[in-house]
Amino acid sequence: MFKYLITATEPDKMELGRLFLNLNLILNNKEKIMADADMRNIRIKGVAIEGLYIGSFPITLGGLLTLWERGGWREEQMFFYHAGGSPLSGMCIVNAWQENKKEYIVDKHRNFSKTCMAAIKILNTLPEALPSPLNMQTLIQKLNATDTKGE
Numbered sequence: 001m002f003k004y005l006i007t008a009t010e011p012d013k014m015e016l017g018r019l020f021l022n023l024n025l026i027l028n029n030k031e032k033i034m035a036d037a038d039m040r041n042i043r044i045k046g047v048a049i050e051g052l053y054i055g056s057f058p059i060t061l062g063g064l065l066t067l068w069e070r071g072g073w074r075e076e077q078m079f080f081y082h083a084g085g086s087p088l089s090g091m092c093i094v095n096a097w098q099e100n101k102k103e104y105i106v107d108k109h110r111n112f113s114k115t116c117m118a119a120i121k122i123l124n125t126l127p128e129a130l131p132s133p134l135n136m137q138t139l140i141q142k143l144n145a146t147d148t149k150g151e
Contacts, residue, residue: 009056009094010048016081018136019044019061020097022143023079029143030065040140041132048082049116049123057120060129061139066084071122072114083119085112092116 026033033039040062047064049057059067064081067073073080077100080127085092092110097103134142 008049009046009048011082011128012044015044015136016046018140019081022081022136022140025140025143026061026065029146032063032143032146033139034062037127037130038103038132038134039142040127041129042134042136042139043129043132044081044136047081048084049119050082051112051116052088054087057123059123060132061136063123063126063129066122068118068128071119073119074091077101080108080115083110083115085110085116087112087117092140094149101102 007030033096040060042061043058047059049059059081064073068079073083077098079097079099080094081097082095083092090112092112092115094107094110094115096105096107098105
C-alpha cells in the first residue's frame with residue numbers, strides 16, 4: 001500500500017510579515033502594483049496552493065491581490081495566503097492572516113474544490129508571472145517613496 005503525503009512549503013516569515021504589516025499600503029496601491037510587472041510578480045515562499053496529486057502552485061503578489069478581490073480568499077478581516085489539501089477527499093486547510101487580531105490562523109474546515117481549484121482557474125487567467133527582481137522590502141520602499149512624492 002502506498003501513502004501519498006504532501007508537506008506544505010515553509011513560508012518566508014519575514015517577507016510574509018512585511019506583506020501583512022503593510023497590508024493597507026499594499027491594498028491602497030493595488031492598481032499601481034497590478035500595472036507593474038515587477039511589483040505584480042513578487043513571490044513569497046510559502047504563498048501557494050498545494051494539493052495532493054496536483055502539486056504546488058506558487059502565487060505572486062498580483063495573484064494574491066486578485067484572489068482577495070474576486071476569488072473568495074478574503075473574508076472580512078481574514079486574508080488567505082496558503083491553501084492545501086486533497087482533491088479526492090475534498091479536505092482543505094487554509095492559512096490566513098486575521099487582520100483585526102494581527103495573528104496568523106489555520107482553518108481546517110474548507111472545501112478543496114471551492115478554495116483551491118476555483119483559485120487555480122482565476123490564477124490561470126492572469127498574465128504569465130515572470131521572475132521579479134523585487135521582494136517585499138523593496139516594494140514597500142518603492143510604495144512609500146511614491147506616496148511621499150505625491151503629497
